[in-house]
Amino acid sequence: MKPNQKKPEPTTSVKTEKTINYWKIAFLVLAGVILGTTIFFASRIFQQRETGLNESTELVQREGSPVLTVNSNKSQVNQLIDFYLSDFQKGQDVTYDFELRNEALLTGEFQVLGFPITFYLYFDPYVTEEGNVQLKAKSLSIGTLDLPTSEVLKMIKRSFKFPEWIEVNADEQVILIRLDQFRMQNGLFIKANKINLVDDEIQMSLYLPAESEDE
Template sequence: MNNKSKESLLKIKWQEINGWKVAFILLATILIGASLVVMTRLTQERENFSELIEQQPVLTGEPLLAIRSQKAQINKIVAIYLEDLQKEAKKEEQNYQFVLKNEALISGEFDLLGFPLRFYLYLDPFVMDDGNVQLKAKSLSVGALNLPITQVLRMIAKTPELPKWIEVKPKEETIVLRLDQFEIGNGLYLKAEKINLVEDEIEFSLYLAETSTSTKKSEE
């Protein structure tokens, strides 16, 4: 074998070795990259729970003030609140009324084939463990019509000016008043303690909310 044939043979073998090296490096890179992508997807949080927790008020310690009220006082406050809400929505008439009697009553109007119909939805209030208030629907009156409660609750839920702290659950036939999302001002929040409409006893506690970040700073 002459020198030229030897050089060409070595050149071919060297090219084959380099080709295998390149292929191996590419394969290893692909495998490593795929592993990193899978690990990133597995460890990635769908939601930033730390930020969500910080957004929720933390009501701890002793309340600043214990508030005892009656149905007549609550009705006046709610009427003023709804009136202001309707003004912000730029509507001349108030669509809904909320009154406490021996049970909670929501009254409102809706159009059926061009005719206004008024409904009366009766609910029982319950104080939840977190200090929020649940209104459980018990009966509905719409003139001579027999409409399901879920249908009326769906209509209420679609109200554009409905505040975010009022959560309507048509399937469960309940309305939740999320007092922990209703800020009075200056970081003050309410927690319901007792609601007894028959005995006319309504009690709330006033708290100053602390976020987790402010709590950490005070501890440091």
Template sequence: MRKSTDTLDDEVNKSKALETKLTESKINRNYWKISFLLLIGIILGFSLFIGIRVSEPQKVNLPKVNETTTTEPTFQIQLNKTQVNDIISYYLNDFLKDSGIKYQFYLEKNALLNGTFKVLGHDMQFYLYFDPFVMENGDIQLKATSLSIGSLPLPITQVMKYVASDYEIPKWVDVQPSSKTIILHLSQFELQNGMKLAADKMNIVDDDIRFNIFLPLDKQNREKGE
């Protein structure tokens, strides 16, 4: 009878041990299941966060760039009379290469226009002197002050009328005989690379000549504007 009781107790203990083992196994399975689901949730959440941040536009305070030529000069250049004369000579030689009339414009103590006109079939050389002034918009005004033409007494206005009618001059140069002035509309003149310039200072006496340089429109904006 004792043996039978011991056997029953052993069976009960085994059953309890098995139940305990099954319970622990179930708990372990639930633990790994929860851990796996939690890991998946973290991965999905992190992926979603990265996706939103990547597609979200960055709020960066970039400098504003004008789509037109800048209103403020990009930089300034300082030249002397020799440098200016070299530039003018190069430009006029290129501009007048197919023209039958040649003339020169250069700086000495004043601005000087040198050319010729015909009198009774003969070429007569003249020297027309100007005082240069910088205008508010960066253009240059040349005010005629004197005329040298040998012993022939001709008024300044007469020579300037001849220049305006018979000389081939750039479109941005405006000859005004009645007021004895020539306006250099630098605002209408464009360098080959698209840059523009404006006069800032014209001190011929102290050999101090300064121009402000402006960046051009970029290529894309140029194509849109055409």
């Protein structure tokens, strides 16, 4: 070897650097696939499919004379709710429960990515000026998932069948029991007067329709 000739550099470091770059590329690709898949499924889960649902009907200002005022309690009303829902949900694969405690409680199960998720949604009930009952969402329990109440209400609205006189407003986090849309076959209708779940006081009035409504 000549005195001024440089000794060839080893090629080991170049190969090592290339190997490291390959691992970086593979990691970035894998992370991108995972992130993209997560975004895709999340968008499908929370996608709004409200097409075809009826818009809220106008409030019906019913006129009539109160013929009977009923004072009840949570236990008695829960028996009526159980009886009604058992009949209404016959033959349905997906069902839900509703009961009055110190809050109103809606519970059921829906599917998220093929897995059953049980929810417990608590409401505070209010009587409106028209004698309807408004349920304002108060708190939500849904296992370890951290989902906004409005999104869970959207899932509930898509997953369950409710009577026509029950309206679910996910954006306002409210369920409205439209007693002004509920009428008995003989024309009698009901208005809520008072709901105090803590003191166990529930009062409803039964009305005879005005003569003009019968014509």
